[in-house]
Amino acid sequence: xxxETLKITPLHAAHIAxxxxxxxxxxxxxxxxxxxxxxxxxxxxxxxxxxxDVSHMGQARLRGEAPLTxxxxxxxxxxxxxxxxxxxxxxLLNASGGIxxxxxxxxxxxxGLFVVVNGACKDNxxxxxxxxxxxxxxxxxxxxxxxxxxxxxxxxxxxAAHIPQATSMVFMDSAALEGFGTDVLLSRSGYxxxxxxxxxxxxxxxxxxxxxxxxxxRVRPIGLGARDSLRLEAGLPLYGHDVDESVSPIEADLAFxxxxxxxEAADFPGAGRILGELAGGATRKxxxxxxxxxxPAREGAEIADVDGKVIGVVTSGGFAPxxxxxxxxxxxxxxxxSPGTRLRVIVRGKPQLAEVTAMPFVPHRYVRKL
Numbered sequence: 111x112x113x114e115t116l117k118i119t120p121l122h123a124a125h126i127a128x129x130x131x132x133x134x135x136x137x138x139x140x141x142x143x144x145x146x147x148x149x150x151x152x153x154x155x156x157x158x159x160x161x162x163d164v165s166h167m168g169q170a171r172l173r174g175e176a177p178l179t180x181x182x183x184x185x186x187x188x189x190x191x192x193x194x195x196x197x198x199x200x201x202l203l204n205a206s207g208g209i210x211x212x213x214x215x216x217x218x219x220x221x222g223l224f225v226v227v228n229g230a231c232k233d234n235x236x237x238x239x240x241x242x243x244x245x246x247x248x249x250x251x252x253x254x255x256x257x258x259x260x261x262x263x264x265x266x267x268x269x270a271a272h273i274p275q276a277t278s279m280v281f282m283d284s285a286a287l288e289g290f291g292t293d294v295l296l297s298r299s300g301y302x303x304x305x306x307x308x309x310x311x312x313x314x315x316x317x318x319x320x321x322x323x324x325x326x327x328r329v330r331p332i333g334l335g336a337r338d339s340l341r342l343e344a345g346l347p348l349y350g351h352d353v354d355e356s357v358s359p360i361e362a363d364l365a366f367x368x369x370x371x372x373x374e375a376a377d378f379p380g381a382g383r384i385l386g387e388l389a390g391g392a393t394r395k396x397x398x399x400x401x402x403x404x405x406p407a408r409e410g411a412e413i414a415d416v417d418g419k420v421i422g423v424v425t426s427g428g429f430a431p432x433x434x435x436x437x438x439x440x441x442x443x444x445x446x447x448s449p450g451t452r453l454r455v456i457v458r459g460k461p462q463l464a465e466v467t468a469m470p471f472v473p474h475r476y477v478r479k480l
Contacts, residue, residue, distance in 0.1 A: 116134055116137065116138060116139040117137055117138045117139070117166075118138065118139050119138060119140070119163055119165035119166055119256065119316075120165060120256045120313040120314070120316035120317065121163045121165060121256065121316050121317060121320055122139060123317070124317050124320055124321070125140075125141040125144075125163065125331075128141075128144055128145075128331055129144055129145045130142075130143070130144050130331070130333060131143050131144075131333070133334070135166070135229075135334055136166050136228070136229035136230035137166075137229070137230065138166040138229065140163070140166060140333075140334055141163065141331070141333040141334065142333045142334045142335045143333040143334075143335045143336070144330075144331050144332075144333055146330065148333070148335035148336050148339065148431075149431050151330065151331075151332045151333060151335070151336035152332075152335075152336040152339050152340055152431040152432070153431055153432070154262075154330050154332070155261055155262045155302060155304060155332055155336060155340060156262065156263075156304065156340075156431075156432055156472075157262070157263065158262050158263070158264050158328045158329070158330070159260055159261065159262040159263075159264040159265045159268050159306075159326075159328050159329045159330075160260075160261050160262050160302075160329070160330060160331075160332035160336070161258060161259070161260055161320065161323050161324060161329050161330065161331050161332060162258065162259040162260075162261065162331075162332050162333075162337055163256075163257075163258060163320070163331075164229075164257045164258065164259050164308070165255075165256040165257045165258075165313075165316065166229035167226055167227065167228060167229045167232070167257055168225075168226065168227040168228070168229065168231075168232025168233075168235060168236065168251065169224070169225070169226050169251070169252040169255050169257060169310060170224075170225050170227075170236060170249050170250060170251045170252055171221060171222050171223070171224055171225075171249070171250045171252065172222050172223040172224075172225055172239070172243075172247050172248070172249055173221065173222035173223075173247065173248050173250065174222070174243075174246050174247040174248055175246070176246070177222045177223045177246075177247050178190055178192055178217075178223060180243050180246040180247045181215065181223055181243075181247070182372070182377070182378065183242055183243060183246075183379075184202055184203065184238065184239055184242050184243065184379065185200045185201060185202060185203065185215075185378065186200070186201060186203060186359065186367060186368040186369065186372050186378040186379075186384070187200040187201075187215075187367060187368075187369050187372065188369035188370075188371045188372060189215065189223070191371070192215070192217055193217070194217045194219070194220065195217065195218070195283055195284060195285060196216065196217060196282060196283065196284060197214055197215065197216035197217075197218075197282045197283070197284040197297045197299060198214070198215055198216070198282070199212065199213075199214055199282075199367060200212070200213055200214075200215055200367055201213070201359055201364065201367050202227070202235055202238065202239070203359075203378065203379040203380050204355055204379060204380065205379050205380060206379075206380050206383060207358045207359070207379060207380020207381070207382075207383040207384045208354070208355040208356055208357060208358060208380065209349075209353045209354065209355060209357055209358070209359065209362065209364075210231070210234070210235065210238060210355055211227050211228050211231040211234075211235050211349055212228070212347070212349055212353065212364075212367075213225055213226060213227045213228070213235070214226045214297070214299065214308075216284035216295075216297055217284065218284040218285050218286040218295050218296070218297070219285075219286040221286075224284070224295060224310075226257070226308070226310075228349045228350075230349070230350060231349060231350075236249055236251060252310075254312060254313050254314075255295075255310050255311065255312060255313055256310070256311055256312070256313045256315075256316035257308060257309070257310050257311075258308070258309040258311070258316070258319065258320065258323070259300050259301070259302075259306060259307070259308050259309070260300075260306050260307050260309065260323060260329070261300045261302045261304045261305075261306030261307075261332075261340075262302075262304050262305070262306060263304065263305060263475065264328045264329075265304070265305055265306040265307060266305060266307075266477070267328070268323065268326050268328055268329055269307055269309075271326070272289055272290050272322065272323075273287065273289035273290075273294065273296065275287055276289075276296065276298070276307060278480070279296070279297075279298040279307075280298060280477050280478055280479060280480060281298055281299065281305075281476035281477055281478050282297070282298065282299055283297065283298050284296065284297040285297075289309075290311065290315065290318070290319045290322060291315075292311055292312055292315045292319070293311070293312065294309060294310065294311055295309075295310035295311075296308070296309055296310070298477065301337070301340075301341050301344075301346055302337070302340040302341060302344060303340065303341070303343060303344025303345075303346070303470055303472060303473075303474045303475065303476075304340070304474075304475050305475050305476060305477050338426075338428070339428060339429070339430065339431060342426055342427075342428060342430065342437065342439070342471075343430050343431075343432055343433070343437070343470065343471045343472040344470045344471075344472060344474060345398055345439070345469025345470035345471060346470075347362060347364070347396065347425075347426075347439070348426055351409060351425050351426050352396060352425040352426050352439055353396075357396075358380065358383060358384055358387055358392070359384060360384055360387035360388055360392050360395075361387065361392055361393075361394050361395060361396065361441070362396050363395060363396045363397070363469075365388065368384060368388070373385065373388070392444060393443060393444075394422065394441040394442065394443060394444070395441065395442065395443075395444050395447045396425070396439060396440070396441055397439065397440065397441075397442055397446075397447050397466050397467075397469075398437065398438075398439055398466065398467040398468065398469040398470075398471060399413070399424070399427075399437065399438040399439065399440060399453070399455065399464045399465065399466060399467060400435065400436075400437055400464060400465050400467045400471075401427070401435070401436035401437065401438060401455055401462060401463075401464050402462070402463040402464060402465060403462050403463050404436075404457055404460065404462035405436070405457050405458070405462075406427055406428050406429050406436035406437075406438070406457075407424045407427040407436065407438045407455035407456075407457050407462070407464070408424065408427045408428065408438075408457075409424055409425055409426055409427060410423065410424065411423070411424040411427065411438070411440075411455050411456055411457055412424075412455070412456040413440050413441075413442055413453055413454070413455055413456075413464075414453065414454040414455075414456060414461060415446065415453060415454070416452055416453065416454065418454065418461065420456075421442055421443055421446055421453075422440050422441045422442035422443070422446070423440055423441060424438045424439070424440040424455060425439055425440050425441065426438065426439045426440075427439070427440075427455075430471060430472070432472045433471060433472065437467070437471050438455065438464070439469075442466075446466065447466060448466060449466050449467055449468045450465065450466065451465065451466040452464075452465055453465070453466065
């Protein structure tokens with residue numbers, strides 16, 4: 111995709127002014143890093159507060175007579191039971207139980223369901239929802255809103271200066287409120303493993319709010335490079351890499367997204383396959399790997415057993431700044447999925463010792479209670 115055809119977010123000029131290196135991502139021109147570089151940005155987020163532009167992601171309102179009930183036709187979550195002020199991670203599934211996308215769905219107010227999906231998938235996601243839920247749900251895509259993520263141990267203190275109510279929220283709370291002198295859809299969540307918030311605001315307010323937050327010395331802008339290394343350390347899958355339409359929630363180690371009530375009812379897309387895999391029928395599983403020697407194992411590297419037989423593939427991998435060591439995620443047969451299992455990763459034709467490691471690699475620091 112040429113530079114001329116790339117879309118831009120409302121913060122494009124702000125990224126250029128901050129010295130960002132821009133790259134194509136999900137059809138947008140996005141900042142991969144700023145002047146400090148990926149390593150420093152990563153460690154800053156782990157110790158202070160990092161500010162991310164995630165406005166490329168798809169935001170929408172789903173409205174209708176019973177949007178929560180309808181949404182269960184395309185996901186395995188219990189949305190009938192989603193309380194006002196709460197948000198839930200879920201999966202958009204195809205008829206065979208494969209993952210079309212992962213998403214967040216919330217009830218910040220009584221205006222239906224507020225859904226956020228991945229940028230590269232959003233057009234197809236909303237088409238799938240529209241096709242399956244036609245006549246039950248109306249989908250309003252919120253193209254006129256920007257989305258920021260403020261992540262890190264100082265995120266709460268930073269945001270409290272602008273939105274005092276933020277301090278009373280816990281992980282996966284969602285609220286529609288006033289903040290920064292505008293209307294905000296706020297959730298205490300993110301994709302770094304750190305405490306933090308996702309902040310949906312009108313697009314025309316994005317640069318003003320971005321600069322207000324960056325005026326705080328605890329906050330620095332963070333690019334896609336550090337966003338990727340942070341989510342990898344947190345053991346979080348990246349759509350299109352670790353999960354896709356061929357991968358089920360059970361294979362992806364996302365069984366928690368299939369609610370007990372839905373399992374009992376067996377009324378979600380691909381229920382036969384998914385329930386069979388839950389009962390022990392899965393042939394592969396996403397695992398974490400500590401690479402114990404040599405260079406980092408990147409996406410596409412083969413995984414072998416100790417005898418050299420190829421048994422799987424790395425789907426995400428790199429250097430973990432918080433651990434000063436290479437880590438990876440990939441798929442292996444269940445017999446090789448237990449933490450402590452010794453394996454090999456093949457990097458540039460050379461076998462390197464690796465070990466299956468429980469995820470997350472770096473502990474999550476979500477605030478689950480006050």
